[in-house]
Amino acid sequence: MTETDDLLAAALAVRERAYAPYSKFAVGAAIRTASGAIYTGCNVENASYPEGCCAETSAIAAMVAAGERDIAEVVVCAESEEPVTPCGGCRQRLAEFGRADTVVRAAGPRGERARWTLGDLLPAAFSLGDGE
Ligand code: THU
Numbered sequence: 580m581t582e583t584d585d586l587l588a589a590a591l592a593v594r595e596r597a598y599a600p601y602s603k604f605a606v607g608a609a610i611r612t613a614s615g616a617i618y619t620g621c622n623v624e625n626a627s628y629p630e631g632c633c634a635e636t637s638a639i640a641a642m643v644a645a646g647e648r649d650i651a652e653v654v655v656c657a658e659s660e661e662p663v664t665p666c667g668g669c670r671q672r673l674a675e676f677g678r679a680d681t682v683v684r685a686a687g688p689r690g691e692r693a694r695w696t697l698g699d700l701l702p703a704a705f706s707l708g709d710g711e
Contacts, residue, residue, distance in 0.1 A: 586611050587686050590656035593619035597634065600624060606663065607656040608634035610642050613649035618642040635669035639676065650677035656686045662693035670701040679704075 586609045594607025599622055606622045620637025635655060642650070650673060657663040662685035665673060673683070679698030684691050697704075 586617060586652060586654045587656070587684070587691060589617050589619050590654040590686060591688065593621050593638075594634070594656045597621040598623045601626075601628060601631075604657065604659075606634035608638040608665075609654045609656075610638045610650050611652045612642060612647045613651050614647060616645070616647060618645060618647070633666060633669050635665050636672055639672050642676070648676050650681055652681065653677070653683045654686055654691075655683065656688075658687055662687070664695070664700060667701075670697070671705065673697055674701050674704040674706070 590607040590609035593609065594605050597605035597607065599605050601624045607619065609617055609619045611617050618638050618641040620634050620641055622632060622634045623637060624631035653673060655663055655665055664685060665683065674697055677697045679696060681697040682694055683697055683700060684694040686692060
């Protein structure tokens with residue numbers, strides 16, 4: 580199994596832990612950092628709907644909490660008619676730690692369905708220039 584497949588497997592596995600009783604839409608996300616480590620997250624919903632958290636945001640939080648900040652590749656896994664892309668807010672959060680050429684892959688239970696770069700998904704991303 581390649582490193583890339585490992586990332587997909589991690590996204591699929593964490594999706595099983597999604598807490599999505601309101602939308603019933605389970606999402607898993609896996610991030611590989613420049614060091615090669617993998618961080619995962621799932622969506623965690625709340626009875627107060629806007630307080631729910633996306634899978635990508637959970638994975639970013641796990642990465643930062645582990646002391647890493649350099650996103651090399653992302654896999655988002657969900658089951659839907661069209662491949663699922665990160666929402667607008669998550670694109671901005673990914674852009675904080677990724678680059679325009681960072682690959683974002685969409686997968687379903689049967690494997691990869693599409694891939695983009697972060698630059699495709701969020702052209703002209705907001706940034707504070709020198710800020711980190
Ligand atoms: N969701 C994610 O976790 N990631 C995405 O990229 C799209 C949407 C979640 C948020 C909410 O829990 C559910 O999917 C339905 O929108």
